[in-house]
Amino acid sequence: MTAVHLSVRDLTKRFHLHLLGGKTVVGFEGISFDVAEGEFVGLAGPSGSGKSSLLKAIYGSYLVQAGTLLYRCIDGSIVDLATADDETKLALRRREIAYVSQFLRPAPRVKAIDLAARPLIAQGVDEAEARERIATLFDRLRLPRDLWESYPVLFSGGEQQRVNLARAIASRPRLLLLDEPTSALDPSLQQTVVHLLAEERSRGVTMIGVMHDETLLSRLADEVVRLDRGRLAQAGVASAQWN
Amino acid sequence: MNVAPAGPWALRVVGLGKWFGPGCDACLAETGPEAGRSTCPRCGTVVACAGVSFDLRPGGVLGIVGESGSGKTTVLRCLNGDLTPSEGIALLGSVGGGERDIFTVSSQERRQIRNFHLGMVYQSAREGLNLRISAGGNIAERLLAAEWREVAAIRRRALTLLERMEVPRSRMDQPPATFSGGMQQRVQIAKAIANGPSVVLLDEMTSGLDVSVQAGVLDLIQEIQRAERMAMLVVSHDLGVVRLLCERTIVMKNGRIVEAGLTDQILEDPQHPYTQLLVSSINA
Ligand SMILES: Nc1ncnc2c1ncn2[C@@H]1O[C@H](COP(=O)(O)OP(=O)(O)OP(=O)(O)O)[C@@H](O)[C@H]1O
Numbered sequence: 001m002t003a004v005h006l007s008v009r010d011l012t013k014r015f016h017l018h019l020l021g022g023k024t025v026v027g028f029e030g031i032s033f034d035v036a037e038g039e040f041v042g043l044a045g046p047s048g049s050g051k052s053s054l055l056k057a058i059y060g061s062y063l064v065q066a067g068t069l070l071y072r073c074i075d076g077s078i079v080d081l082a083t084a085d086d087e088t089k090l091a092l093r094r095r096e097i098a099y100v101s102q103f104l105r106p107a108p109r110v111k112a113i114d115l116a117a118r119p120l121i122a123q124g125v126d127e128a129e130a131r132e133r134i135a136t137l138f139d140r141l142r143l144p145r146d147l148w149e150s151y152p153v154l155f156s157g158g159e160q161q162r163v164n165l166a167r168a169i170a171s172r173p174r175l176l177l178l179d180e181p182t183s184a185l186d187p188s189l190q191q192t193v194v195h196l197l198a199e200e201r202s203r204g205v206t207m208i209g210v211m212h213d214e215t216l217l218s219r220l221a222d223e224v225v226r227l228d229r230g231r232l233a234q235a236g237v238a239s240a241q242w243n
Numbered sequence: 244m245n246v247a248p249a250g251p252w253a254l255r256v257v258g259l260g261k262w263f264g265p266g267c268d269a270c271l272a273e274t275g276p277e278a279g280r281s282t283c284p285r286c287g288t289v290v291a292c293a294g295v296s297f298d299l300r301p302g303g304v305l306g307i308v309g310e311s312g313s314g315k316t317t318v319l320r321c322l323n324g325d326l327t328p329s330e331g332i333a334l335l336g337s338v339g340g341g342e343r344d345i346f347t348v349s350s351q352e353r354r355q356i357r358n359f360h361l362g363m364v365y366q367s368a369r370e371g372l373n374l375r376i377s378a379g380g381n382i383a384e385r386l387l388a389a390e391w392r393e394v395a396a397i398r399r400r401a402l403t404l405l406e407r408m409e410v411p412r413s414r415m416d417q418p419p420a421t422f423s424g425g426m427q428q429r430v431q432i433a434k435a436i437a438n439g440p441s442v443v444l445l446d447e448m449t450s451g452l453d454v455s456v457q458a459g460v461l462d463l464i465q466e467i468q469r470a471e472r473m474a475m476l477v478v479s480h481d482l483g484v485v486r487l488l489c490e491r492t493i494v495m496k497n498g499r500i501v502e503a504g505l506t507d508q509i510l511e512d513p514q515h516p517y518t519q520l521l522v523s524s525i526n527a
């Protein structure tokens with residue numbers, strides 16, 4: 001029996017748009033599912049169904065109106081991410097939870113390798129080792145070496161995406177949130193990323209991922225949670241065998 | 244040299260208020276974001292800020308954003324001792340075990356706090372620097388105030404700091420009056436951090452600069468913040484600046500905090516009508 005890593009219960013997100021006369025938009029409503037330690041849960045559903053919103057709510061970029069997000073920390077304590085204070089969320093982001101968004105918003109004058117190494121250095125890893133770990137991942141993701149010391153603001157979408165992935169994976173999170181991590185990549189790089197994520201998973205990293213390519217998703221996911229217009233359409237369908 | 248803070252926060256501010264004018268019973272009710280004004284219509288008192296409370300963790304970077312006149316600078320000036328607050332408490336983790344209200348200490352102790360524990364970067368270099376004495380001299384002045392006595396050590400420290408802020412060695416003995424705006428701000432930053440403060444207060448430090456120069460200054464400040472692990476309070480009306488520098492952000496309007504949260508949450512899921520307006524105007 002593996003322990004539950006994250007338990008999502010009756011989670012509801014609504015946006016109150018004050019500039020549009022107080023109009024309310026539903027991000028998602030009444031979502032419940034569990035994610036076991038070391039499991040890959042895929043999020044699927046049509047565009048606008050609430051997948052990205054759900055990931056952002058787990059990461060803390062979106063505030064929810066109802067429900068709980070019970071998260072088991074490395075020391076076994078349980079934190080409700082839905083109501084945790086900012087410092088708790090920041091501490092978890094530094095140590096346990098990483099998020100790969102589709103787009104990187106890079107600082108203007110920071111080199112790719114330094115940008116990716118920052119979370120590691122913040123964790124206390126020494127600079128040489130941090131750069132070493134990033135270099136290994138950059139090679140693995142076939143990011144051309146002449147880009148390593150260049151500025152990601154100038155990179156293509158696919159290049160930025162690889163910097164983003166390396167940054168998140170290198171920090172060795174316990175929970176990795178992935179929003180379309182392969183969308184800007186060509187098929188051969190997509191395979192590389194799938195292999196890399198599969199390795200992380202076999203190392204015990206828990207992942208929740210949105211991928212609109214269902215073939216890729218089924219190769220990674222132990223379970224798929226399906227959303228439709230912000231509601232749970234189907235959950236807990238085992239869609240892949242591992243190994 | 245760094246003054247290590249004792250508490251879980253480097254700075255704690257509770258109920259800070261500052262008003263200009265006689266004040267009356269209606270001042271607080273008649274001003275603020277709902278009223279949409281900072282001046283009391285009954286007595287003419289300006290409530291520059293009221294009820295401002297927040298914690299800043301050691302090594303953390305907190306942003307304060309809001310329109311001009313919302314009270315951001317007043318908060319910084321009260322903390323730095325440039326203004327005397329009307330009410331409230333401020334604790335520094337590095338002073339008196341975090342139990343001493345720095346607003347009520349003697350003026351002599353206030354000076355000590357300013358010389359050893361705080362650093363401030365002003366919007367205008369003219370306020371933060373003596374433009375007529377050399378760049379190195381400006382830093383030396385700050386170090387002398389922090390009781391550095393050895394000339395060689397002072398010179399070494401000034402040189403190291405200026406080099407880290409990418410001010411060429413050849414400019415060290417020249418007065419900042421002859422420098423570009425970006426370089427003046429970099430000298431100001433070097434001066435503000437020279438004494439190894441636990442908290443640095445930065446007021447619109449890049450707002451007068453070209454975008455490309457801005458990027459350079461922001462990058463350097465970020466680098467040095469990481470290296471020295473100082474806590475920073477960054478005031479800006481530019482959400483791009485806080486996005487880059489700050490992990491948490493406070494939004495102010497008409498002297499009050501209307502919203503506080505993780506910076507990405509403030510930018511991606513703003514709750515207060517005013518924050519939604521602020522965010523929509525930069526994303527547009
Ligand atoms: N910051 C926001 N403010 C207001 N409404 C939002 C915000 N973010 C998302 N929404 C709304 O919430 C709903 C869910 O959006 P979300 O981005 O989560 O969908 P998604 O499933 O990730 O879609 P896609 O597959 O197109 O990426 C949509 O109606 C969207 O317009």
Ligand SMILES: [Mg+2]
Pocket residue numbers: 051052053179
């Ligand atoms: Mg999406």
Ligand SMILES: [Zn+2]
Pocket residue numbers: 266267268269270271283284285286287288
């Ligand atoms: Zn009044």
